[in-house]
Amino acid sequence: SRARGPLTTPTPMPGMYLELRESWEGSLLPPGLPSTPHPHPRWALWFFKNDRSRTWQDNLRLVTKFDTVEDFWAMYSHIQLASKLSSGCDYALFKDGIEPMWEDSRNKRGGRWLVSLAKQQRHSELDRLWLETLLCLIGESFEEHSREVCGAVINIRTKGDKIAVWTREAENQEGVLHIGRVYKERLGLSTKIVIGYQAHADTATKSNSLAKNKFVV
Numbered sequence: 135s136r137a138r139g140p141l142t143t144p145t146p147m148p149g150m151y152l153e154l155r156e157s158w159e160g161s162l163l164p165p166g167l168p169s170t171p172h173p174h175p176r177w178a179l180w181f182f183k184n185d186r187s188r189t190w191q192d193n194l195r196l197v198t199k200f201d202t203v204e205d206f207w208a209m210y211s212h213i214q215l216a217s218k219l220s221s222g223c224d225y226a227l228f229k230d231g232i233e234p235m236w237e238d239s240r241n242k243r244g245g246r247w248l249v250s251l252a253k254q255q256r257h258s259e260l261d262r263l264w265l266e267t268l269l270c271l272i273g274e275s276f277e278e279h280s281r282e283v284c285g286a287v288i289n290i291r292t293k294g295d296k297i298a299v300w301t302r303e304a305e306n307q308e309g310v311l312h313i314g315r316v317y318k319e320r321l322g323l324s325t326k327i328v329i330g331y332q333a334h335a336d337t338a339t340k341s342n343s344l345a346k347n348k349f350v351v
């Protein structure tokens with residue numbers, strides 16, 4: 135009995151992406167750029183559905199992987215908009231090989247830039263902000279600091295939805311701040327709004343609902 139996922143088509147068979155990768159290598163680069171200065175990542179989309187009879191990790195499922203812009207749009211057009219998911223669900227987009235959890239070795243020293251939304255923003259802004267977040271990731275919008283990015287998560291919650299970009303090293307002040315400034319700008323958030331960065335170690339051990347901010351932009 136699999137958790138019901140957001141896909142309207144069956145999850146593709148494991149292995150089918152290896153073939154695609156060879157023939158499509160390089161197509162995430164804008165045209166005209168010299169060939170890869172560094173290998174650009176393949177991405178994995180995960181879905182979380184809250185089922186209280188299971189552990190948190192068992193509620194997390196890999197949906198699909200892609201490594202081209204075309205395959206990103208194919209994926210995006212096949213899944214539910216985040217605003218249509220039920221409360222308690224998450225999407226996560228992570229670099230292939232990094233699991234979207236604090237425990238992964240690439241996440242455990244890291245943290246997240248957290249955008250907490252008011253309830254009414256689900257209808258007005260949530261899908262736009264999440265799509266912009268996805269495009270920041272796959273477009274490697276943070277220059278050389280893009281390698282610090284592990285992924286992004288959207289939490290659909292009755293108390294207010296959340297979107298976050300996860301990075302791998304909370305002590306990398308320069309990288310974290312660069313990513314935060316670019317991200318806030320790309321989302322078009324007002325300069326009056328402050329977003330905070332929290333280390334996963336603090337989030338995982340917090341006693342109340344708010345972990346302290348290591349950085350703000």
Ligand code: MGP
Pocket residue numbers: 190191234235236237289291343
């Ligand atoms: P949440 O889903 O990130 O936020 O964490 P939510 O539901 O808004 O709750 P709040 O505490 O932020 O207000 C909810 C719970 O899911 C956590 O308290 C953990 O029990 C579990 N959880 C979340 N994450 C991201 C992880 C993770 O990476 N690893 C493990 N083991 N549990 C997690």
